[in-house]
Amino acid sequence: MTDTLGLDRGLAQLSGLAPKGYALGLHIRFASAHLMIQTYDPRWSEIYTERGYMLADPMVFWGFGNDGAIRWSEIDLPDPHGILDQAAGFGLQYGVAVACGPTSSRTIGGFARGDREFNESEIAEITSIVLRLHEASTPPEQLTPAQRMALRLIARGHRHAEAAALLGISESAFKARLRAAREGLFVRTTAEAIQRAQEYKLL
Missing domain, CATH: 3.30.450.80 (Transcription factor LuxR-like, autoinducer-binding domain)
Structure with missing residues (x-):
């Protein structure tokens, strides 16, 4: 972490x-x-x-x-x-x-x-x-299943509200998962988080 x-x-x-x-x-x-x-x-x-x-x-x-x-x-x-x-x-x-x-x-x-x-x-x-x-700054060996799913949904083109509804959680809870994934991967944007997670084969 x-x-x-x-x-x-x-x-x-x-x-x-x-x-x-x-x-x-x-x-x-x-x-x-x-x-x-x-x-x-x-x-x-x-x-x-x-x-x-x-x-x-x-x-x-x-x-x-x-x-x-x-x-x-x-x-x-x-x-x-x-x-x-x-x-x-x-x-x-x-x-x-x-x-x-x-x-x-x-x-x-x-x-x-x-x-x-x-x-x-x-x-x-x-x-x-x-x-x-x-x-x-050791890169993470894994993301939590919740963080992975959140990144996957965004990568597939879902909007925040839509993705949150699919998971049955609030939009703010969904955004918190994305934020935790970004912090864990030490990037600023969700797009960078998706790219880095793919590079590290975490998705």
């Missing part, structure tokens, strides 16, 4: 520890993250996305093959596109990569500052928060 409060608190702490921002992909499955948070300079994020750098980023490559934390300056992997040098041009001079979780549900984060290398205690604190966030 996703702990929304714990997530918000952890993300706020990471913002304080990484003055030049961070990118954190929680529970990456099939090349897509259950939750992606990005606070780097938006101009750099745009270039990174447009050029598909995630597939060539030495930091991400390190994250899929290692557990723990490493300073960017210590990553000894090819960077043919000069991604780390380009990032430095946007103030991301120094950084640390953190990775954890099984290969099938990996969490990888990059954290940056512009003034100096991260010290050992900062790296330990960032790693501890990332591990906590990984736990707090």
Whole structure:
């Protein structure tokens, strides 16, 4: 079950520890993250996305093959596109990569500052928060039968009132089931909840 409060608190702490921002992909499955948070300079994020750098980023490559934390300056992997040098041009001079979780549900984060290398205690604190966030955002293995049925009815095109009548419950009770499903899947809209539940084979 996703702990929304714990997530918000952890993300706020990471913002304080990484003055030049961070990118954190929680529970990456099939090349897509259950939750992606990005606070780097938006101009750099745009270039990174447009050029598909995630597939060539030495930091991400390190994250899929290692557990723990490493300073960017210590990553000894090819960077043919000069991604780390380009990032430095946007103030991301120094950084640390953190990775954890099984290969099938990996969490990888990059954290940056512009003034100096991260010290050992900062790296330990960032790693501890990332591990906590990984736990707090674990995708659900199942929805309740009531939540599944509510999502199925909406997916089939039923309106709230109609679906509630079919189930013999009030419209507000039906909406509560949808809300619980959205919260459990950590999405904002019911359409996203349906899509994510289908991806996780929960419907």
